[in-house]
Structure formats: C-alpha cells, structure tokens
Amino acid sequence: MKEKINIMWFRRDLRIADNHAFFRSLSSKYSVLPIFIFDSQILNDLDDDDARLGFILGEVNKLKKEFEENNSTFWIYHGKPLNAFKRLLVEFDIDTIYANRDYEPYALERDQRIAEFLAEEKVKLETLKDQLIFDQNDILKKDGKPYTVFTPYSRRWLEKFQNLKLENYPSKELLVNLFKSPPLKTYHLRDLGFRPGNYPIPKNKISRTIIEEYEEKRDFPGIDATSRLGIHLRFGAISIRKLTKQASKYSSIFLNELIWRNFYMDILWHFPHVEKESFKKEYDRIPWINSEKDFQKWCDGNTGYPLVDAGMRQLNQTGFMHNRVRMVTASFLCKHLLIDWRWGEAYFAEKLLDYELASNNGGWQWAAGSGCDAAPYFRIFNPTLQAQKFDPEFKYIKKWIPEFGTDKYPKPIVEHKFARERAIKTYKIALER
Missing domain, CATH: 3.40.50.620 (HUPs)
Known part of the structure; x- marks a missing residue:
C-alpha cells in the first residue's frame, strides 16, 4: 500500500x-x-x-x-x-x-x-x-474594477497595508514533518544541458543603510546604492514580507518601489494581453522603423550616447542595469530610434538577472508611452542631459566605456532634436488616426 x-x-x-x-x-x-x-x-x-x-x-x-x-x-x-x-x-x-x-x-x-x-x-x-503583499482582487476601486493608474493604487495599497498584520510563516520550525527519505540525485547544470553563466550574483542581504539612503542616492548610477535584491525577489529566495517590513520602517521611497512591483503584477493579472500587446491598444498602430542595424548598435552599447551605451554594456557584462539608466535606454530605443518596445523588452528579458515579466513589461510600456500609467508620448528623455544630471563626473560612463572621450568612441547615431521631433510627429499621426 x-x-x-x-x-x-x-x-x-x-x-x-x-x-x-x-x-x-x-x-x-x-x-x-x-x-x-x-x-x-x-x-x-x-x-x-x-x-x-x-x-x-x-x-x-x-x-x-x-x-x-x-x-x-x-x-x-x-x-x-x-x-x-x-x-x-x-x-x-x-x-x-x-x-x-x-x-x-x-x-x-x-x-x-x-x-x-x-x-x-x-x-x-x-x-x-506569497510573493506579493496584495494579489488578485485585494486592491480594487470602489466600483470593483482594477486600478490602472499608479498613484491612486498606491494610496489604496498603503491604506490597506496600515491595517494589515503581516504574518510570518515559521516553516523552518516544522521541518520535522518532512517525508522521511534517503538522499536523491543532485542535479548539475550539465544534466540540464547548460553550462554556468559568468555573471556575479549579488548577495541575499537586506541592507538597512541602503534602504535608509535609497531616496538620496538611488538616481546616481555611479554610486553603488541599490539593493540588488531583484533576482532574490524574482525567485523567492527572500521574503517579500520581511523586505516590506524593513522598507516601511526606514524608507517610504523604497517601499514605493515595492508597491510599483505589486502594481505591475496586478496589471498583468487583470490585463494579460499586455504580455504581447500595448495596454493602450491604439499604440499598436505606431509605424516603428525597426532598423536591425540601429537595434544592434543599441544592444552593443555603440549608439554614441554615453549614458545609453554605459547602461547597455553594464547589462551585457553583468546582467544588471541601474534603474535610472533602464528608463533612459528604453526611452532612447522607442523614441529616438523608433524601434518597437517589444524588441527591447525581449532583449532585457534575455539579459537581466532580475528579469520579471510584469515589471519588465510595465517599465517598457511606460517608456514607450503605451502602458497603463505611462508618461505622455511627447515627454522624451534627453540622454545627454540625463548624463549631466545623474553622472556629472562621468564615473559610471567611464567605468563601462573605456574609450569615452577618445576618437574610438562613436558619434551619435541620431541627432537628439531631430529624433525627438520625428518621434512626436510619428506618435501624433498614429494616435490621431
């Protein structure tokens, strides 16, 4: 038996x-x-x-x-x-x-x-x-419909969170109830048909200092001031409840990033079409240029825009990219080069250690203007001004672009003013059809 x-x-x-x-x-x-x-x-x-x-x-x-x-x-x-x-x-x-x-x-x-x-x-x-504080139908508007704008969603999230007693599930104390069995086979990557990647994996450690200083330092890619916990959250190696408790004690801005993660998960749950289509479906009418040559230069970090190129090289070499730079590189691909956001999303999905479908998709649709809570299409990052503001001493840029400032570094593949005007015109015509 x-x-x-x-x-x-x-x-x-x-x-x-x-x-x-x-x-x-x-x-x-x-x-x-x-x-x-x-x-x-x-x-x-x-x-x-x-x-x-x-x-x-x-x-x-x-x-x-x-x-x-x-x-x-x-x-x-x-x-x-x-x-x-x-x-x-x-x-x-x-x-x-x-x-x-x-x-x-x-x-x-x-x-x-x-x-x-x-x-x-x-x-x-x-x-x-387990992987979210609130899920499925926990956060809804008064009419029972899901939120599609972040600010009112976050307000409701915080209201519910203030009245929530976060449970801790002491599973470790119950290991005596495991099924008794001798050891079974240990798998190695070669058993799965893989060989080890060489990206360094960040430690699974919640740093109170990083959380406390997050608001002040988070936008400056030349400073190592982000938690690097994304991969641990993605695969549940760290408890979202533990991290949220810490964030709620020490930094409302860090907590806000966790609420964004929850928001994008809810969007994916309620609107699964966003996986492959624009949240705002009229944005699928945009006639992307989709130059494979320009896309490859973007992938390789050879666009001639230093902050964009530094970000892409960091991604290619480490599997990580600073969040501020993610926004700039994504905006550049969609607006300056008029390349479909799905191309960039797929590239990030392949390269990012902390890739998570909901957040990656939400971030790219935000950058393209097609998302549920995106900036208007006519707001376009100027990558040169972004570099001046957030990497004024070129620490980040010089770290990832050794040839920066020499004749070996390429000229910009597109002029900013021209690209901005082209993007606005292209979007406007497509969206007014």
Whole structure:
C-alpha cells in the first residue's frame, strides 16, 4: 500500500523561512515531500549559459542540503510538470499539493492544466499568496474594477497595508514533518544541458543603510546604492514580507518601489494581453522603423550616447542595469530610434538577472508611452542631459566605456532634436488616426 503524503511544489519561492505554502503543507496532517521541477518548456527558451539557471540550481541545492539534514530529500525533476505529477502519483498516494501562486500567463495556464488533471485523480492543488503583499482582487476601486493608474493604487495599497498584520510563516520550525527519505540525485547544470553563466550574483542581504539612503542616492548610477535584491525577489529566495517590513520602517521611497512591483503584477493579472500587446491598444498602430542595424548598435552599447551605451554594456557584462539608466535606454530605443518596445523588452528579458515579466513589461510600456500609467508620448528623455544630471563626473560612463572621450568612441547615431521631433510627429499621426 502506498504511503499517503502531501507535496510542497517549490517554484518562485526558493527559501525555507517565512514560506506561506510550505508552512501550510507542514502544518497539515500528512508528511510533506518537497519537489522542484525544471520545466523543460521554460528551459528550452534559455541560452545554454543563462546565469539565472545557475542561481536557481544553487538555491535548489541549498534547500536539498537542508532537507537532507532533516532526514528528508528534495525530489527534483527535469521535464514537463504534468509528467512529473503522473510519475509521483504512481509512487505515492497524494492528498494535497501545495504551491505559492504565480501570476504570469504561462504559469496560470500550466497550473490550470495540472489542477484539472489532479482533480480527475482526486488530488487537490492548493495555491497561496506569497510573493506579493496584495494579489488578485485585494486592491480594487470602489466600483470593483482594477486600478490602472499608479498613484491612486498606491494610496489604496498603503491604506490597506496600515491595517494589515503581516504574518510570518515559521516553516523552518516544522521541518520535522518532512517525508522521511534517503538522499536523491543532485542535479548539475550539465544534466540540464547548460553550462554556468559568468555573471556575479549579488548577495541575499537586506541592507538597512541602503534602504535608509535609497531616496538620496538611488538616481546616481555611479554610486553603488541599490539593493540588488531583484533576482532574490524574482525567485523567492527572500521574503517579500520581511523586505516590506524593513522598507516601511526606514524608507517610504523604497517601499514605493515595492508597491510599483505589486502594481505591475496586478496589471498583468487583470490585463494579460499586455504580455504581447500595448495596454493602450491604439499604440499598436505606431509605424516603428525597426532598423536591425540601429537595434544592434543599441544592444552593443555603440549608439554614441554615453549614458545609453554605459547602461547597455553594464547589462551585457553583468546582467544588471541601474534603474535610472533602464528608463533612459528604453526611452532612447522607442523614441529616438523608433524601434518597437517589444524588441527591447525581449532583449532585457534575455539579459537581466532580475528579469520579471510584469515589471519588465510595465517599465517598457511606460517608456514607450503605451502602458497603463505611462508618461505622455511627447515627454522624451534627453540622454545627454540625463548624463549631466545623474553622472556629472562621468564615473559610471567611464567605468563601462573605456574609450569615452577618445576618437574610438562613436558619434551619435541620431541627432537628439531631430529624433525627438520625428518621434512626436510619428506618435501624433498614429494616435490621431
């Protein structure tokens, strides 16, 4: 007779402490087998040296080690999630599978398929809120519709947050309830058909100093004053509740960035069409130039605009780009070069260690003017003035462009005044049709 168990399906929540679904599973009446699935449908779209996979595998192996120290193991599978559950059902009598919610369109479709399959097998799939403070229909207008403008959304978010008692889920104290098992196979990148990327991974540490000084220093890329916690939030290696508590104590501006993240997740949840289309659909009428030659110069950091080029080179070499510079580079691609925001979004998705669909999509649509809460299309960053204001001593620019100030550095590929007027005219004609 097969042993009856529950399963904890780790996804974007690669930690033991303060893990909502893990805590609920360990509090149930059956022992818990933790699992992780390297989804081949996701892996097939990655380059074979994608550093994010190295990060995920590192976090998975940390969990595996801790589970094995508690006389359990981490069941790790490589393939299609549905096939993983079919195999598990052969080996175990499963009562409930616990997982934390994911809001991206592919994840929602995957979870729906798996829930339907499991229901036929009389197995429950229970998903819980973990990677956001508020999700789904937690923040709505009085008429029950979702917010599409950030400022009133953030006001409502803060109102609800002030009356919220943030729970801590002490999952670590319940590891005794793990399913007892000898160690299983440890995966390496080569087992998944990958080789390690060489980007440095920032530490998983909440710095009170960085949070406190965030407002003062956040716009200056030459200063190392950002938290670099994006990748840890993306894959749940850090608790959003813990980080939000710290932010609410020490910096309303840092907290505001976390609210933006929540806002874009809500937009993706309520308006899934934004994944591939403009939020404001009339912006899909813009006749982009889409010069492949100009796009390549932008990708390589050879546009002749130093702040843009420094940002792109930082991205290509480290998998990270300063947030102020992300806005400038995105605006430059869409407005100065009239290249479809989806091209830039896809490039960032490929390169950014902290890539998150909702925030990346929201940021690019903001820059293009097509988003739910975007600046008017006629507001166009001047990359030269942005450099003068936020990198006045050229610290950031010189770090990433060694040939800056020499004959080897290229001339601008487009003149700013001409590009600005062309963009405004192009947008105006398209939007007034």
